[in-house]
Amino acid sequence: MCASKASDYRITGKYEMESPALIVGWIDDVSKIGERTLDYLIAGTGCQPCAEVLPEGFFPMAGVSVEDDVAQFPECMFYGSSQHNLLVFKSSIPRSDWFRFLTAVLNVAEKFGVREVFTMGAMVSAAAHTMPRVLVGVVNDSEMKKSLEPYNVMTAADFQTPSGQKPAFSSYLSWVARQRYVDVVNLWVPVPFYLVPVADPRASKRLIYFFNDRYKLGLDFTSIDEEISIQNRKISELYRASPEIEAFVRRLETGGELETEQSEKLVQEVSEYLKK
Amino acid sequence: MSIRYIRKVELSDPVMVACWPGIGNIGLIAVDMLRRSLRAEELAYIEPWDFYYPNRVIIRNGELKEMGFPGSEFFFAHTPTCDIIFFTGDEQPAEGGKVYAEGGKAYAMANMVLDVAEKYRCRRIYTSGAAVAPIHHTSRSRVWAVPNMVGLLGEVKSYDNTVLMSEIEGRGGQGNITGLNGLLLGVARRRGVEAVCFMGEIPVYLQGFPFAYPKGSRSVLEVLTAALGISINMDEINHLAEENEKELTSLYERLPAEIRMQLDRLRQATVATQGSGEVITEEDKKKILEDIDKFFKRGSDG
Numbered sequence: 391m392c393a394s395k396a397s398d399y400r401i402t403g404k405y406e407m408e409s410p411a412l413i414v415g416w417i418d419d420v421s422k423i424g425e426r427t428l429d430y431l432i433a434g435t436g437c438q439p440c441a442e443v444l445p446e447g448f449f450p451m452a453g454v455s456v457e458d459d460v461a462q463f464p465e466c467m468f469y470g471s472s473q474h475n476l477l478v479f480k481s482s483i484p485r486s487d488w489f490r491f492l493t494a495v496l497n498v499a500e501k502f503g504v505r506e507v508f509t510m511g512a513m514v515s516a517a518a519h520t521m522p523r524v525l526v527g528v529v530n531d532s533e534m535k536k537s538l539e540p541y542n543v544m545t546a547a548d549f550q551t552p553s554g555q556k557p558a559f560s561s562y563l564s565w566v567a568r569q570r571y572v573d574v575v576n577l578w579v580p581v582p583f584y585l586v587p588v589a590d591p592r593a594s595k596r597l598i599y600f601f602n603d604r605y606k607l608g609l610d611f612t613s614i615d616e617e618i619s620i621q622n623r624k625i626s627e628l629y630r631a632s633p634e635i636e637a638f639v640r641r642l643e644t645g646g647e648l649e650t651e652q653s654e655k656l657v658q659e660v661s662e663y664l665k666k
Numbered sequence: 667m668s669i670r671y672i673r674k675v676e677l678s679d680p681v682m683v684a685c686w687p688g689i690g691n692i693g694l695i696a697v698d699m700l701r702r703s704l705r706a707e708e709l710a711y712i713e714p715w716d717f718y719y720p721n722r723v724i725i726r727n728g729e730l731k732e733m734g735f736p737g738s739e740f741f742f743a744h745t746p747t748c749d750i751i752f753f754t755g756d757e758q759p760a761e762g763g764k765v766y767a768e769g770g771k772a773y774a775m776a777n778m779v780l781d782v783a784e785k786y787r788c789r790r791i792y793t794s795g796a797a798v799a800p801i802h803h804t805s806r807s808r809v810w811a812v813p814n815m816v817g818l819l820g821e822v823k824s825y826d827n828t829v830l831m832s833e834i835e836g837r838g839g840q841g842n843i844t845g846l847n848g849l850l851l852g853v854a855r856r857r858g859v860e861a862v863c864f865m866g867e868i869p870v871y872l873q874g875f876p877f878a879y880p881k882g883s884r885s886v887l888e889v890l891t892a893a894l895g896i897s898i899n900m901d902e903i904n905h906l907a908e909e910n911e912k913e914l915t916s917l918y919e920r921l922p923a924e925i926r927m928q929l930d931r932l933r934q935a936t937v938a939t940q941g942s943g944e945v946i947t948e949e950d951k952k953k954i955l956e957d958i959d960k961f962f963k964r965g966s967d968g
Contacts, residue, residue: 489715530730545728557723557733565720565733576730 403440437469448484509560515580690879693794706741
């Protein structure tokens with residue numbers, strides 16, 4: 391396999407870390423779960439930028455996208471915290487040269503002496519938002535399963551890519567890392583389909599809770615709990631305005647299914663209301 | 667980027683037959699059928715990770731077990747007239763969501779395929795693809811032959827049912843072969859290796875559909891086997907082509923009368939252009955495609 395070039399990344403900060411853990415999240419993934427969770431972790435741990443994978447060659451430099459009236463640019467940044475012995479990688483998913491990109495990520499991880507890697511992603515779920523969020527873990531080495539036992543992570547999933555779909559980028563990272571004998575766990579959290587266009591703070595909390603517990607980060611959950619409360623309150627308001635929406639959610643809570651049109655209406659009304 | 671050899675073989679004065687997917691999968695079906703008919707054996711493969719995003723992951727009991735990638739494989743076969751190296755790619759190494767390869771990766775892959783050809787001293791490369799033409803699906807597909815050296819023109823023209831670009835009405839010998847089935851010709855030329863691309867005709871109104879067009883593949887297979895001096899059992903491709911024509915005819919009969927009338931003009935045009943004059947213009951072709959497009963959009967709307 392071809393290694394990435396040293397010029398594919400840049401290390402900008404030096405930290406006293408001893409075999410840190412690396413937590414990876416992708417910008418713009420389903421429900422922006424990785425991005426939101428990492429923002430919370432970075433703020434809560436005081437992680438600072440320490441390295442980056444350079445965008446040239448991985449992203450088309452043919453202009454910029456504009457989101458919410460603001461021009462965007464790919465970000466592939468590592469943040470570190472000596473205090474918590476933690477490294478975080480928050481990144482856009484490259485548009486080409488994926489293998490070289492992942493090799494660069496793992497080269498940076500190697501420079502910092504990373505001992506284990508966790509990635510985060512969302513699974514679109516047909517369950518209601520009020521249901522508890524289970525955490526599903528997929529390891530690239532069965533030995534890792536034992537270390538997940540104390541954290542209530544399900545590690546018995548079976549999956550095969552359906553025809554016409556492509557594997558998740560986190561899975562690709564896990565596979566590339568396995569060739570280098572680096573342990574990776576892909577963490578997946580369910581997000582109700584009608585929260586995918588907005589946000590699911592409960593799902594983020596489940597992930598943050600896991601990292602807080604595993605790495606003894608001592609995080610304050612006040613702001614994420616507040617986000618959950620605000621979302622609950624808004625959805626209750628929506629129930630009052632639209633009993634039909636409440637009926638849809640109640641049906642999902644009891645394991646029932648919705649017709650396609652009903653699901654579409656639920657997605658549209660919830661996302662419109664929560665974005666207000 | 668590297669080529670992994672699975673076994674060592676001695677090949678005598680071989681040729682190479684290479685193909686990637688394209689419109690109607692015309693070339694790939696022909697090459698794959700020839701490879702299977704000759705019971706070609708695995709020879710080597712190109713490592714995929716620098717060219718492709720994976721296409722499959724298998725997770726069992728919470729553990730990532732396998733990651734699959736589109737294949738780029740070499741095979742070899744001995745035949746009474748020549749030894750053959752086959753190369754087939756599952757996908758073109760395209761970037762930015764494009765279907766056809768272009769740029770650095772395409773060039774790198776073309777060179778890797780030619781590295782294998784040169785290692786075994788292949789005297790010629792054949793590639794194959796589709797030629798979008800104003801023909802009717804009931805007509806026999808011709809095979810457009812494009813060599814990469816002037817000296818090969820006479821030979822490729824001598825095969826039954828082939829035409830050169832200069833013989834295609836309105837082209838004046840000009841045209842493009844998109845993607846790696848074409849690029850390989852150019853890179854071979856640059857490296858001084860003879861190469862020929864055989865392109866089976868596909869009706870212009872089928873070019874945008876994700877269907878195979880085995881009738882075009884059959885024409886390519888006929889020409890390819892003639893060029894290689896071998897014969898194979900054609901029952902399978904004949905069966906596929908006949909079934910495909912039946913399906914297309916059934917679909918055709920469900921088209922509105924005005925569109926069918928337009929397409930029937932292609933039936934006439936095919937006869938005329940394969941004989942002498944020009945009966946269908948670029949304007950006509952555009953109108954036909956617009957009508958077909960409207961019809962299917964209407965269908966998908968409800």
